[in-house]
Amino acid sequence: MTLANPSAPRSIEDLLRIMARLRDREHGCPWDLEQDFASIAPYTIEEAYEVADAIDRHDLPALKDELGDLLLQVVFHAQMAKEQGAFAFDDVVEAISDKLVRRHPHVFGDTAVDGAGEVTANWEAIKRAERQAAGEQDDSALAGIARGLPEWQRAVKLQSRAARIGFDWPNPAPVLAKLHEEIDEVREEFAHGDIDARHDRLQEEIGDVLFVCANLARHAKVDVGAALRGANHKFERRFRAMEALARDAGTTLDALSLTEQDALWDQVKAREHAEP
Numbered sequence: 001m002t003l004a005n006p007s008a009p010r011s012i013e014d015l016l017r018i019m020a021r022l023r024d025r026e027h028g029c030p031w032d033l034e035q036d037f038a039s040i041a042p043y044t045i046e047e048a049y050e051v052a053d054a055i056d057r058h059d060l061p062a063l064k065d066e067l068g069d070l071l072l073q074v075v076f077h078a079q080m081a082k083e084q085g086a087f088a089f090d091d092v093v094e095a096i097s098d099k100l101v102r103r104h105p106h107v108f109g110d111t112a113v114d115g116a117g118e119v120t121a122n123w124e125a126i127k128r129a130e131r132q133a134a135g136e137q138d139d140s141a142l143a144g145i146a147r148g149l150p151e152w153q154r155a156v157k158l159q160s161r162a163a164r165i166g167f168d169w170p171n172p173a174p175v176l177a178k179l180h181e182e183i184d185e186v187r188e189e190f191a192h193g194d195i196d197a198r199h200d201r202l203q204e205e206i207g208d209v210l211f212v213c214a215n216l217a218r219h220a221k222v223d224v225g226a227a228l229r230g231a232n233h234k235f236e237r238r239f240r241a242m243e244a245l246a247r248d249a250g251t252t253l254d255a256l257s258l259t260e261q262d263a264l265w266d267q268v269k270a271r272e273h274a275e276p
Contacts, residue, residue, distance in 0.1 A: 015071070016089055019079045037080060044073040056229055102126065124164075141165050152224045155214040172219040179216060182209045241268040 022032040047070040054063040078089040103126050105111035106119065113119050131144055138144075141164065145157045162168060169175050186205045189198050217224045242264040246253045253261060 012089075015075055016079075019072075019075045023079050023083065032076075035076070035080070037077060040073065040076055040080075044070075044077070047073055052225070053229070056226065056233075102130075150225070152210070152214055152228070155211050156218050156224060159215050159218055169215075169219070172216060175212065175216045175219055179209065179212045182212050238265065238268045238272075241271075 021027065022029045025033065047066065051063065051066045051070055054060075054066045074092065075089060078087070078092050082088040101108045103123050105126075106113040106122070111122065113122065127144060131138075136143065142158060142161050145154060145161065147154070149157065159168070169178075182205065186202065186209060189202050189205055192198055195202065214224050217227060242261065243253050245264050245267065246256060253264075256264070
């Protein structure tokens with residue numbers, strides 16, 4: 001396939017044709033031809049996180065590129081499904097368009113809503129009706145929460161669903177108390193010694209700590225993923241600054257004792273706090 005005018009503006013049809021050519025059995029790309037839904041799924045997740053990273057960095061040029069990479073994932077999956085006779089890209093577009101119209105009766109119909117809270121409640125009610133119409137038997141308040149979500153995100157969704165029927169703490173104070181309780185239970189497991197023998201119990205108790213942390217973030221209206229990304233960025237920034245200070249002193253970080261490394265960490269923190 002040769003594009004008629006390589007400098008002309010591209011359309012979604014161009015992208016679909018490019019993807020089809022990459023998957024062509026005779027003239028396509030060997031790597032693309034080897035892929036299937038399972039092998040591409042990790043890339044789809046990775047590209048979604050790269051979109052979120054560009055947003056966190058307020059980098060709109062990068063966001064444009066990352067959204068393109070994410071769109072490619074949709075096109076890739078749709079092309080593979082088309083080859084199997086399951087569905088095509090147009091079917092994906094039709095499905096999401098119909099879903100948006102169906103789940104926004106306050107925009108495309110006569111339903112009246114009073115604020116975003118009612119919109120969310122209606123959305124969930126419509127989703128439940130859709131699951132029932134599809135023959136799903138699970139009538140739990142927790143039904144429909146995808147198991148493929150990152151676990152921190154699934155934790156928040158589980159907690160939010162439970163909160164809708166009143167199973168929730170009224171404010172952050174008891175959540176903080178519960179967090180202290182869970183940390184004490186972790187401390188007790190470590191006190192037994194022999195970490196390897198206590199592995200399963202430690203995993204369970206640390207899981208409880210993380211679950212409560214997710215709940216605390218929910219009560220604070222803080223996105224857990226954004227908070228953790230911010231903490232990761234801060235650690236990386238400070239660690240790299242420590243490495244730079246060590247280089248300036250004519251040494252390397254791994255040549256220093258933990259006490260000396262901690263002193264550099266404190267120096268970096270102090271420098272950050274002093275900046276306007």
